[in-house]
Amino acid sequence: MAILTVHFYMASLVIASVLNVTTDQSALLALKAQISYDPHNILTNNWSSSTSVCSWIGITCGFRHHRVTALNLSYMGLIGTIPPHMGNLSFLVSLSVKNNSFHGSMPNELARLYRLRHLSVEFNDFNGEIPSWMGLLSKLQYLSLSGNSFTGSIPPSLSNVSSLEIISIEYDNLSGSVPSSIFNISTLQEIYLRENKLSGLVPSIIFNMSSLEVIDLYTNELSGELLEDMFNHLPKLQRLDVSYNQFHGTIPSTLFKCKQLQILLLADNKFTGSVPSEIGNLTMLTKLDLGNNEFEGTIPSTLFKCKQLQIRVLWVNRFTGRVPSEIGNLTRLTILYLGNDSIGGCCLLIASDWIPFNWKYKIFQLPEQRIETNNISITLNKIKLKFVQDTERS
Numbered sequence: 001m002a003i004l005t006v007h008f009y010m011a012s013l014v015i016a017s018v019l020n021v022t023t024d025q026s027a028l029l030a031l032k033a034q035i036s037y038d039p040h041n042i043l044t045n046n047w048s049s050s051t052s053v054c055s056w057i058g059i060t061c062g063f064r065h066h067r068v069t070a071l072n073l074s075y076m077g078l079i080g081t082i083p084p085h086m087g088n089l090s091f092l093v094s095l096s097v098k099n100n101s102f103h104g105s106m107p108n109e110l111a112r113l114y115r116l117r118h119l120s121v122e123f124n125d126f127n128g129e130i131p132s133w134m135g136l137l138s139k140l141q142y143l144s145l146s147g148n149s150f151t152g153s154i155p156p157s158l159s160n161v162s163s164l165e166i167i168s169i170e171y172d173n174l175s176g177s178v179p180s181s182i183f184n185i186s187t188l189q190e191i192y193l194r195e196n197k198l199s200g201l202v203p204s205i206i207f208n209m210s211s212l213e214v215i216d217l218y219t220n221e222l223s224g225e226l227l228e229d230m231f232n233h234l235p236k237l238q239r240l241d242v243s244y245n246q247f248h249g250t251i252p253s254t255l256f257k258c259k260q261l262q263i264l265l266l267a268d269n270k271f272t273g274s275v276p277s278e279i280g281n282l283t284m285l286t287k288l289d290l291g292n293n294e295f296e297g298t299i300p301s302t303l304f305k306c307k308q309l310q311i312r313v314l315w316v317n318r319f320t321g322r323v324p325s326e327i328g329n330l331t332r333l334t335i336l337y338l339g340n341d342s343i344g345g346c347c348l349l350i351a352s353d354w355i356p357f358n359w360k361y362k363i364f365q366l367p368e369q370r371i372e373t374n375n376i377s378i379t380l381n382k383i384k385l386k387f388v389q390d391t392e393r394s
Contacts, residue, residue: 023088024068025053030085037079037101060094067091074098074120084109094118098144101125111136122168123147130169135160146170146192154198156181168192170216178222180205187211194218194241202242207231214239218265225249234258243267243289250274256281267291267313274298280305289313291337296320304329311335 032043046057053068054061060070068089079101087109095116103125111133117140127149134143135157143161146168153176154169164185174196180203182188189211199221206215207230216239223246231237231254240258243265250273251266261282271293280302286309296318304326312330315337327333 021053021066024091025049027083027085027088028053028056028059028068028071030083031080034083035078035080037077039077042076043078062091065091070094070096072096073100076100078102082106082110086110087112089113090115092116096120097124098122099124103127106131108133113137114139116140117163118142120144121148122170125149127151129153130155130174132157134158137161139163141165141187144168146172148172150174152176154179154182154193158182159184161185163187166190166192169196170194172196174198177201178203178206183209189236190214190216192216193220196220198222200224204230208233210235212237213260216241217245218242219244221246223247226252226255228252228254231255231258235260237261239263241265242269245269247271251276253278258282259284261285262308263287265289266293269293271295275300275303277302279303282306283308285309286332287311290317292316294318299324301326307331309333313337 028047029049032047035043038044042057053059054066058071058073059068060072061067062069069091070093071089072094074096075098077100078097081104082097082102084107087107090112092113093115095113096118098120099122101124102121105128106121106126108131111131114137116137119137119140119142122144123146125148126145129152130145130150132155134140135155138161140161141163143158143164143166147170150169150172152174154174156179158164158167159179159181162185165187166189167182168190170192171194174193175198177200178193178198183203183205186209188209190213191206192214194216195218197220198217201224202217202222204227206212210233212234213236215237218241222242225248226242231252235258237258238260239262240255241263244267246269247266248270251271253276256276256278259281262284264282264285265287267289268291271290273295274297275290275295277300279300283306285306288306288309288311291313292315294317295314298321299314299319301324304324307329309330310332311334313335327336
């Protein structure tokens with residue numbers, strides 16, 4: 001009797017497994033049916049009901065239950081929509097369809113993917129508002145919705161995703177303010193919101209998140225000041241980009257307590273005042289852009305303690321004086337742009353042996369005759385650079 005019970009139990013498991021795999025297969029075949037263009041015939045030739053779903057291209061199955069745990073259709077050039085059947089992939093942990101041309105909205109049924117940890121749909125043609133049901137994906141760690149046509153505001157429901165580590169919603173058409181509730185997620189490490197139409201003040205709570213490593217708000221309509229107490233609790237911050245916004249006021253000296261900072265981009269705002277001497281504390285800094293603001297005074301010599309600097313842009317400010325001789329300490333420097341300031345020797349320094357010729361002119365748009373007539377070769381600590389006076393900007 002006991003033997004019969006065991007056999008019955010095992011048979012039940014097999015039947016359940018087959019039924020569940022069939023559910024996964026049906027969901028994926030429904031997705032295939034919604035693909036209107038498959039340029040490489042990957043799904044057309046490979047996704048067939050006559051073969052195991054676990055052998056299909058782009059599919060990964062778990063060892064224990066043989067259920068679909070990952071779907072990766074990235075960079076396949078597919079055109080189509082996401083069917084509601086995808087919500088039946090109940091063991092799915094990772095879903096990536098980036099760099100295709102999926103369009104329409106993301107169906108509500110995807111909220112049933114409660115095991116999902118990685119969701120990447122960037123660079124498609126999804127539109128409409130970001131679905132509020134994404135807040136139900138409580139195990140999600142990585143979320144990228146960048147490069148679509150999402151509109152509206154960032155849903156506050158995302159604050160319910162308590163395990164989120166990276167959120168990327170760049171190159172969309174989002175508007176409204178940045179909801180402060182998102183920054184209640186204690187695990188958040190990187191936030192990318194560049195090139196949207198977000199406006200208003202940045203929630204001050206963002207600057208109390210000790211786990212944050214990247215804050216990227218490039219090209220929005222955000223405003224306000226960076227206050228002194230904002231940077232006291234960001235020991236892990238490596239990248240801060242608030243360029244091309246409407247921030248104003250002075251740079252808080254507490255910013256330079258973020259000693260892990262490698263990239264600091266404040267360009268194209270309305271910052272004023274002088275550059276604090278504490279900037280020399282950022283010894284890991286590799287890229288600095290303060291261009292097109294209203295900074296004034298002299299360039300602090302302490303800046304040249306940042307010996308890892310490769311790119312420094314200070315153009316279109318009100319700096320005065322001369323470039324400190326300590327510039328020779330920056331052995332890694334490849335680009336230094338001080339155009340349109342009142343500094344002696346307004347200059348563009350280019351490591352011409354390192355930067356390709358065409359790339360150099362494309363980025364800086366310097367006419368060839370100016371290169372010929374204002375070209376002075378100099379050497380700084382064995383690094384050959386070109387010293388070019390940009391007389392149009394000066």
